[in-house]
Amino acid sequence: MTAKLHMQGVTKVFPGVKALDDVSISVKSGEVLGLVGVNGAGKSTLMNVLGGIYRPDGGHIEIDGRRVDFARPIDADAAGIAFIHQELLYFPSLTVAENMFISHLPTGKLPFSVDKRAARARAQASLDQLGSGIRPTARMESLSVGEMQVVEIARAVAMGADIVIFDEPSSSLSIKEKEALFNIVRKLKAEGKAVIYISHFLDEIQELCDRYVVLRNGQLVGSGDIAEVTHDQIVEMIVGQVVTERAARTRRKGGAPMLSLEGIRREGILDGASLELREGEVLGLWGLMGSGRTELIRSVLGLDPMDGGRITLAIDGDSREVSHDELLERTAYVTESRRTDGLFLDEAIWKNISSTTLADYARGRMRVLDKAAEAGTARSMIDRLKIMTPDHHTQAAILSGGNQQKVVFAKWLNRKPDILILDEPTRGVDVSSKGEIGELVGALAEAGTSVLLVTSEIEEMVALADRVLVLRDGMIAAEMLGEDITETALMAAALRTEAAHA
Amino acid sequence: MRERLVQARNLGLAYGFYFLLLAIVIVFTAISNSFLTVSNWTQIAIASTFLLSAAAGLTLVLINGEIDLSIGSIAYVAATVVFLTSDMPATVSIVAALLTGLAIGLFNGWLVAYLGMNSLLTTLGLMIAYRGVALVFTEGTVKQTGEGLALLGSVKLLGTIPAIFFVALAIVLIFQWILRGTRLGTYWLAIGNNEESARKIGVPVRRAKLAAYALCGISAAVSGTLLAAYLGEITTFTGRGMEFQAVAAVVIGGASLFGGRGNVFPGTLAGVLLLIVINNGLGTRGVSPFVYPFVAGSLIFLAIYLDAIKNRDVRSVS
Incomplete structure (x- = not known):
């Protein structure tokens, strides 16, 4: 049987970076392909090529064995490819049916009119097909995030898509909703759709997928049947051969406690996170997107709501509970979006x-x-x-x-500042500036500043942090010290595996 | 228990002004013998006509998340066209006035939708400019309409209710159908909800907005024409201050200044009636007319405040 979708030798070059280097993947009908890799490995670029957002610089795409060329996103649509994005496009005050068919509303008897009954019926049919109980007449704003996602999938089904791509679909879902999502993916598979499932969670990949593909630095570094590979092997492919540890640098111990957070809660996001930041140390907060790392910082600084918890700060040697404003006064916060929050451009x-x-x-x-x-x-x-x-x-x-x-x-x-909070401090920064910023952070910690570092770049965490706290589901799940802070251990911790000491 | 409270509050936010309208009617009926009479409600119908026909079109623009503050001036320009064509048959006057409204609406829509100009400031400026154009032609004096049009303006239906009220009502119903029954209306709602998403998903955002402004221009021109026909003359007061009354009526009627929600019927109709009935009721009680701006202003403030509360909820959910 030929593949439903085949991408052959796709290469994409951006100024200064080879984002994709001769990557080939294929998916059969009735098959779920898991696509994994760290941020920046090339997953998004590959999918953007498939979605007609980028033109590849080399290679081509085949559907049902025929070469296709996507100049615009609409072309990919027409070829039966549907994306279920992490950030859903929806219109809160419109109904479910209207949301599903906004771009293809069925025409009624009167000129210009919409046949609402037909739209409802079609919506009902594809929601039924997914086994969902959502009513087509419900307002979109009355649905949960998971339900909205189901609507998005139903739209794809109704539009006749037979290649469905899920881009980290589970990151904002509750456990129950995740189960519902998995059932839908299995249904799509049973109906003969070709599915590509992108996720950071290897547990999900192993549960749902038939085959896997691993990308690293724009290259395909592994692929095969999911049944023939172990968790640890995938982690190793994702991280790469264990880099010979750099000259083991001494990790600072830190001095007196500077800031301590106790039981920080935020409805649905943070579930009682506690930590202690000492004088003159770089404390890393590590976790996947959605684990609560940025959210924790924002809640503590009063930029987002905080539903419970205590913030204690050492002011001139005295520790006492402080308000968000008092904390902000003594804190420097380098945000992850410097162009919008960080600078007057x-x-x-x-x-x-x-x-x-x-x-x-x-x-x-x-x-x-x-x-x-x-x-x-x-x-x-x-x-x-x-x-x-x-x-x-x-x-x-x-x-x-x-x-x-x-x-x-x-x-x-x-x-x-007494406290320096860095959120993705080197995103979009060239290599030499990266090094200089790293040195600067080190020098600041030497001089006694307490640094809290959030980064999704594994090398950066290993290079800079003296101590790492792993966040999972809005809680501190583990602490790593000294020599335990390695790339493999960090990756494994975030992906919930036991391979921490490989 | 808490859920009950939230439900009650949402019900209040959604239908509060309908209850208020009902309450006001009951109160005025109780305290004034002349309020609930045929002749008084005929007055209310006439007074509603001009605001209603303009507010109907404005509702569509507001649902797109935009605004048109020039509607009062468009009404005056349309009335001026009626004066300029007063030697010709009434139908010519009407068609010319409506086409003028359409043209101005298209121009406004083009500036906002295609050139991306800020609708609030653009139409604020044009409000002054259009009025200026009309003043040049009328020389700031009262002018007569043609006899035929004045005659049409005095036609009564169902006994005492003037025909012009039914014209306004027809516009309300037609616009409501366009809003809820056609593809265009669904596009407007989508644009008002999230313009960026609408564009990404393939909604013809610019054309849809242009259409909303065009209909708004026509609707304002109808208002001016009806006023001219009813009075038999064109006064310099035509449409003055109407934009703010209309915005108030639309928002009181449940449309959001943030776009994406609202109805022409019954929403805007109820909003107009509320404003007019309060004015009328205060009048029948012999309250000083200078009290009205305070009452109307407070009501507008309340409506916009509640709109902000409703939208804060929606935003914090998403």
């Missing part, structure tokens, strides 16, 4: 750098800003952090990602 570098400490530059009765002093600070920061820029008047928007990130650092360092 249209403003000059010097204005960005002094923006967190304007009160320090206000002079005289009228509190006029001393621009010369602001510029002076900016110049010394540019030297200290080696920001590559013509001068301090340059617009932040013009800088490269790495240099923008250094400006964000400069702006926060200027405040001499």
Whole structure:
């Protein structure tokens, strides 16, 4: 039997990166293919090629043995490929049926009219097919996330898709909803659809899939029948051959407790997370997307709701419970989205750098800003952090990602914070800036700053953290110290396996 | 128990203004002998006509998540066209006025949908500009309509109710059908819910918005034409301040300023009636007319406040 879908030797090059290097995969009808790999391994790029969002630089796609060429997403649609995205597109105030058929509403008897009854009937039919009890007349906003996802799948079925791609579909579902999702995937398989299932959770891959494909650094590093491979073997493929440990660096012990969090809860997201951050250490928070790492930080800083828990902070040697605002005052927070949250892109570098400490530059009765002093600070920061820029008047928007990130650092360092929180500090940053930022973080910890690091880059965690806490389902699930912090152990911990000490 | 409370609150948020309308009718009936009379309700029907016909079109624009503040001025421009064609048969006047409204609506829609201009500020500016154009032609004075049109404006149906009220009612019903019965209406709701998603999923966002503005322009022109026909003359007050009354009526009627939800019937109709009935009721009690702006303003504030609460809930859920 020929494959329903075959991607042959797909290559995609972005400026400076080979995102996909000669990758071939195929899926048969009635088969579920699991696609795994760390963030940045090339999964999304591969799927974007399949979805007609990117044109491949090499290779081609075949459906039912015939070559196809997707110039636009609509072409992939027409070829019967449907994506169930992590972030669902939906219209809350419309009904389920309207949501399903918004782009293909059936025409009624009157000119321009919509045959609502037909739309409802078709919606009902495909929901029934999936064994779902959702009513087509229900408002979308009355559904749970899991139910909305079912609607999205029903839409794919109704549109006649026979290749269905799930992009990390379970990350925001409850356990019960996950079970329902698995049943639907099995149903699709039984009906002869070809399914590609992308997930970080190897348990799911093993439970659902017939075959697997592992990508790493844009290359296909493993594939085969799921029955013939063990958990540990997949982890190894995902991480790569265990890198010969770098010259074992000494991990700092940290001093007196700086910040302690006890039983931080947020409805449905955080389930009593507790941790202690010491003076002069880099504490890593490790976990998959949705494990609650960013959410924990946001709740503690008061940027998102917090439904329970205590925050204790050492202020001038005295530990006491503090409010979100008191904590924020002593904290620098480098967010994961520097372009939207971290910088005034249209403003000059010097204005960005002094923006967190304007009160320090206000002079005289009228509190006029001393621009010369602001510029002076900016110049010394540019030297200290080696920001590559013509001068301090340059617009932040013009800088490269790495240099923008250094400006964000400069702006926060200027405040001499007790606590530095870094969320994905080197996302979209070039390799050399990455190294420099790493050194800077180390130097800050040496000087006594408490650093809380969130990153999904495994090498970065190993290189920078002195201690790592693993988050799972909104709770601290494990702690790793010293030599136990290895790439394999981190990967295994996040994927819930026992192979921690390979 | 808590669920009950939430349910009751949602019911209140959804239907509160209907209850308020009912309560006000009951109160006015109880305290005033002249309120619940045929002649008074004829007055209410006439007073509603002009606001209703304009607010119907505005509802569609608001559901798209946009706004058109120039509707009052469009009404005045349309009435001015009626004056300019007063030597010609009434049908010519009507058609010319409506086509003018259509043209202005298309222009507004083009600016917002195709050029991506901010609808609030754009139509605020155009509100002044359009009124200026009308003032040039009327020279800021009262003008007469043609006799034929004035005659049409005085036709009564079902005894005492003027025909113009039924014209406004027809617009309400037609627009409601377009909103809930056609593809275009579903597109509007989708756009108002999430414009980006709508575009991604293949909704012709720009064309749909253009159509909403076009219908809004026509609807405003109908308002101006009906007023001219009813009065037999064109006053400089035509449509002045109507945009804010209309926005209030639409929001009171359950449409969201954030877009994506609302109905022309019964929503906007109820909103218009509420505003007009309060004005009328205060009048029949001999309350100073200067009290009305305060009452209406408070009501508008309340409606927009409740809209924000409703939408805060929706946003925090998603």
